[in-house]
Amino acid sequence: MKERLVIIGNGMAPGRMLEKLFEAAPGRYAVTIFNAEPRVNYDRIMLSPVLSGEKTYEQIVIHGDGWYINHGITLHKGTRVTAIDRAAKTITTDNGLTEAYDKLVIATGSVPFIIPVPGHNLPGVLSYRDLDDVDAMILAARSRGNA
Ligand SMILES: Cc1cc2nc3c(=O)[nH]c(=O)nc-3n(C[C@H](O)[C@H](O)[C@H](O)COP(=O)(O)OP(=O)(O)OC[C@H]3O[C@@H](n4cnc5c(N)ncnc54)[C@H](O)[C@@H]3O)c2cc1C
Structure with missing residues (x-):
């Protein structure tokens, strides 16, 4: 077996x-x-x-x-x-x-860590680890001008 x-x-x-x-x-x-x-x-x-x-x-x-x-x-x-x-x-x-x-x-x-500076939890603050993060970044780039 x-x-x-x-x-x-x-x-x-x-x-x-x-x-x-x-x-x-x-x-x-x-x-x-x-x-x-x-x-x-x-x-x-x-x-x-x-x-x-x-x-x-x-x-x-x-x-x-x-x-x-x-x-x-x-x-x-x-x-x-x-x-x-x-x-x-x-x-x-x-x-x-x-x-x-x-x-x-x-x-x-591993799990990405975002430093706890003011604003770290605002929408559009993203980590970069997997394909979902890439999709989120592509979406954010369409709706916002700068990174
Ligand atoms: C954009 C990017 C570029 C990189 N470039 C390089 C490079 O040039 N050279 C280099 O050496 N390294 C690079 N790395 C790092 C490299 O990708 C990682 O070291 C490698 O992927 C680690 O492999 P792993 O199998 O240990 O973990 P991962 O590839 O991170 O896979 C872990 C998996 O486990 C899953 N998981 C977590 N917890 C659980 C749970 N409780 N139950 C079930 N599943 C779970 C996660 O969802 C994930 O799919 C890069 C990483 C990124 C994000």
Whole structure:
């Protein structure tokens, strides 16, 4: 029987890790991924060309939906893990799912921090971390003159 590998986060690190894992130990793990972002793994470093209009989101996708299907990976898009029970070896998600694991990878990246200067929480003050931030910046640029 396959070992159950659960991964929290679907960014650049687990994408590369899985490529290596499938080479080193093919068929060993049944992989389940939970990603707060509602999308597949993409090249976050290339968000700037998406922002400038030189590339589209589709052009910076690293692993499309077919890759997950071909490798038998269950990918829960738009699903945030809210709790880990290390004694029971389970995780729980914001939409009420519970998943058991034998091995757990936490690959949740980082969270942008906006310095708490006056005005930091005004509309139009944005962080830059994912595709949603890029969409917000493009929208803001359409309605405002300066950055
Ligand atoms: C615009 C931009 C340009 C960059 N350029 C460079 C560069 O030139 N060179 C370089 O080395 N690095 C660069 N970086 C940094 C690089 O992208 C990150 O270091 C890298 O993406 C980190 O990978 P990761 O897998 O650890 O996390 P991430 O790629 O951040 O992925 C983490 C994922 O986990 C998800 N997540 C978080 N919490 C949960 C949860 N509780 N449950 C489920 N999912 C969760 C998030 O939604 C996210 O999708 C850049 C970053 C940005 C934003």
